[in-house]
Amino acid sequence: MQRSLLLSLAGGLLAAGIAAPATAAGGDTLAAVKARGYVKCGVSEGLPGFSSPDEQGNWSGIDVDVCHALAAAIFDDPNAVRFSPLNAKERFTSLQSGEVDLLSRNTTITIQRDVALGLEFTGVTYYDGQGFMVRKAAGVTSAMGLDGAAICTQSGTTTELNVADYFRANGLTYTIVAYEKEAQAVSAYDDGRCDAYTTDQSGLYAQRNKLRNFDEHIILPELISKEPLGPAVRQGDDNWEDIVRWTLYAMVNAEELGVSSQNVAEMRRSESPEIRRLLGEEGSFGEAMGLSNAWALQILRHVGNYGEIFDRNLGEGSPLKIERGKNALWTKGGLQYAPPIR
Amino acid sequence: MIVASVVVLLVATAQENIAKQRIATGFGFFDDEANFAIIQTLIPYSETSSYARALLVGLLNTLLVAALGIALASVIGFTVGIARLSPNWLVARLAAIYVETLRNVPLLLQLFFWYFAVLRALPRPAASLSIGDAVFLNNRGLFVPALSFDGMAWLAPIVLVMMVLASRVVSTRTRAGTRWLDRWPRAGLIAFGVVSAAGILAFTVRAEVPALTGFSFQGGVRVIPELMALVIGLSTYTAAFIAEIVRAGIQGVAKGQHEAAQSLGLSRWQTLRLVVMPQALRIIVPPLTSQYLNLTKNSSLGTAIAYPDLVHVFAGTALNQTGQAVEILTVTMVIYLTLSLLTAAAMNWYNSRLRLQER
Ligand SMILES: N[C@@H](CCC(=O)N[C@@H](CS)C(=O)NCC(=O)O)C(=O)O
Numbered sequence: 031m032q033r034s035l036l037l038s039l040a041g042g043l044l045a046a047g048i049a050a051p052a053t054a055a056g057g058d059t060l061a062a063v064k065a066r067g068y069v070k071c072g073v074s075e076g077l078p079g080f081s082s083p084d085e086q087g088n089w090s091g092i093d094v095d096v097c098h099a100l101a102a103a104i105f106d107d108p109n110a111v112r113f114s115p116l117n118a119k120e121r122f123t124s125l126q127s128g129e130v131d132l133l134s135r136n137t138t139i140t141i142q143r144d145v146a147l148g149l150e151f152t153g154v155t156y157y158d159g160q161g162f163m164v165r166k167a168a169g170v171t172s173a174m175g176l177d178g179a180a181i182c183t184q185s186g187t188t189t190e191l192n193v194a195d196y197f198r199a200n201g202l203t204y205t206i207v208a209y210e211k212e213a214q215a216v217s218a219y220d221d222g223r224c225d226a227y228t229t230d231q232s233g234l235y236a237q238r239n240k241l242r243n244f245d246e247h248i249i250l251p252e253l254i255s256k257e258p259l260g261p262a263v264r265q266g267d268d269n270w271e272d273i274v275r276w277t278l279y280a281m282v283n284a285e286e287l288g289v290s291s292q293n294v295a296e297m298r299r300s301e302s303p304e305i306r307r308l309l310g311e312e313g314s315f316g317e318a319m320g321l322s323n324a325w326a327l328q329i330l331r332h333v334g335n336y337g338e339i340f341d342r343n344l345g346e347g348s349p350l351k352i353e354r355g356k357n358a359l360w361t362k363g364g365l366q367y368a369p370p371i372r
Numbered sequence: 373m374i375v376a377s378v379v380v381l382l383v384a385t386a387q388e389n390i391a392k393q394r395i396a397t398g399f400g401f402f403d404d405e406a407n408f409a410i411i412q413t414l415i416p417y418s419e420t421s422s423y424a425r426a427l428l429v430g431l432l433n434t435l436l437v438a439a440l441g442i443a444l445a446s447v448i449g450f451t452v453g454i455a456r457l458s459p460n461w462l463v464a465r466l467a468a469i470y471v472e473t474l475r476n477v478p479l480l481l482q483l484f485f486w487y488f489a490v491l492r493a494l495p496r497p498a499a500s501l502s503i504g505d506a507v508f509l510n511n512r513g514l515f516v517p518a519l520s521f522d523g524m525a526w527l528a529p530i531v532l533v534m535m536v537l538a539s540r541v542v543s544t545r546t547r548a549g550t551r552w553l554d555r556w557p558r559a560g561l562i563a564f565g566v567v568s569a570a571g572i573l574a575f576t577v578r579a580e581v582p583a584l585t586g587f588s589f590q591g592g593v594r595v596i597p598e599l600m601a602l603v604i605g606l607s608t609y610t611a612a613f614i615a616e617i618v619r620a621g622i623q624g625v626a627k628g629q630h631e632a633a634q635s636l637g638l639s640r641w642q643t644l645r646l647v648v649m650p651q652a653l654r655i656i657v658p659p660l661t662s663q664y665l666n667l668t669k670n671s672s673l674g675t676a677i678a679y680p681d682l683v684h685v686f687a688g689t690a691l692n693q694t695g696q697a698v699e700i701l702t703v704t705m706v707i708y709l710t711l712s713l714l715t716a717a718a719m720n721w722y723n724s725r726l727r728l729q730e731r
Contacts, residue, residue, distance in 0.1 A: 118692065119688060119691075119692050122692070122695055123697060126393060126395060142693075142695075143695075145396075146395065146396035146694070146695055147395055147396075147695040148390075148393040148394045148395035168587075177586065178585070178586040178587045178588065178590070179586075179587045180512060180587065180588065185678075185684070185688055185689050185692070186688065186689060186692030186693070190408050190409075190689065191407050191408055191693065193409070194407055194408050194409050194419040195407070195419075197409075198418075198419055198420075204409070205409075205411050206408075206409045206410075206411055207411055207598070207678050208411070208678060208680075208684075208689065209678045210675060210676065210678075210684075210688070214678070217488075218492075218678075221488075221492045221511070222492075222496055222511050223492065223511055223512070223597070225587045225588075264393070265393065265394050266392075266393065266394070
């Protein structure tokens, strides 16, 4: 325990910037990243579809692809990334202290995190909402049927707070069992310590596959919150913030314009001024950010557009088979909308 | 002094850097609503309570574990320590095995063992193990009847105390009398006190028996598995160290003391209790103190098994929700330091009372 307290103290002091990382507080993150030769990216400890390692330790997921895209934009090499797995509790301290250059870890944008933690969110990679999973045998069909239930979740999340709000607002009683590690919360639910397990709905689909008999569990229809998940950077480095923001926007714009990893070579010869600006044939937006003008071209060539990364990590091309739903482009009835590149 | 000023300097620098990074600072958040629930609260607490209250809840949960753990670890530790010196080979061997096993497996692993392996294997609420349909054990915890006292229940202890006092008076009055005369009135008065106190309690105490409704048991007192695992894990582990301290203490008492006591005709147990232990305690208490301190500090490992102690609730959830690492960790460390100093002070006081009185 002394160790854990000391570690947290060290974390706290680091957060405080005593170790004054070169990149913290207004420093030039891009210069530091270029000098180092790779991006340091904070991801989860393992959430299939978003960020999870395989047996060889290779990471995959939509959050991981955001990191690859950033590396492609800077280095023309999607693999110039080192991943740091962070649990819910560690993630913000890690970013604040400069241990990672960005946090791409299914993190909900909230005003508290934006204004009080010294962070800046750069866009929404996935529009989510919080849901519940229960055993079919419990005969519960709606979250309103959870009166008196024991509920397992991970501590240090918005999840923990939303449950409290929801049950209080609906006059329901409950007991919350909050674990530090996601894997523990899931196994506790699986072992029967809790009647329900709650997290972002995408997480429910991902975690359900880890249960012993996954078809014995159902996900309740209610979404009790808005969970816009997106990457975050430290406040005070506007250029770095722009780079991370436009990395995601470039992928969303590319999907809208029909540019993908498959056709990007031909698209360079496109007559469309929008596509030409996106791919750096016109304008010099890349240089304005300290990158090459081919930054978006590099992203698309190595990683693909938003539709592609969604599909291979979360959608039809993945084991999760999550529908595009709210994450469809705005032109297709969804919420994904990127400001224009011009 | 130097350390203190370095700390002050560090904190000041930290504050300045934090302000530069636009991270919230200060203790204003203490009054804000915490907005999260806590699974075990010894005082009234709800999501609308403040962070300060959440801190208190966490602290009390830490104190609860520490108190239960210290009591249990002492009982087990002294028993095993004495057993290690037993003339019975088997008893001594078993005690030695206990010590060697528990001392050498990391505590966190033991906590995981108790929590994830042993307590998780308990049945679902509907299939609870039960004693007399009043006490239930399942994977949600241990449920025991809650006693509620009403009306004149307070009379019971008063009657009992009065009768005991009266018996004292009687016994001094009759001191001159013969022995059996001395005894009977005393015993009679005490018996009367016990019977009438029991009678009063029978009419004024109600037991609320837990009952299975909905998802789990309602009513009664619930002991959550996280608490059980933590208390069992901490106390059995610390007991192994205490056992060694007790053994060393007993062996540290001069052999002549044993022999002298035995030649006076005292039994082995009497020798231990009346002659050896009082002297051994002088050797035992100082290292025992540090075991108590260790146990208290180790209780923060409960965070790993979701026990809502100070570290989990305050240095965990509250820290994460407010992001105010420096303030929260400083307060947490000051509290642990104070707890340690208080424990040490109490044990020092006890130790000074045990010292040889020079006459
Ligand atoms: N979006 C929520 C919850 C994020 C979260 O931590 N989710 C969990 C459950 S799906 C998770 O990803 N855990 C993986 C880990 O801790 O590595 C937040 O930002 O607070």
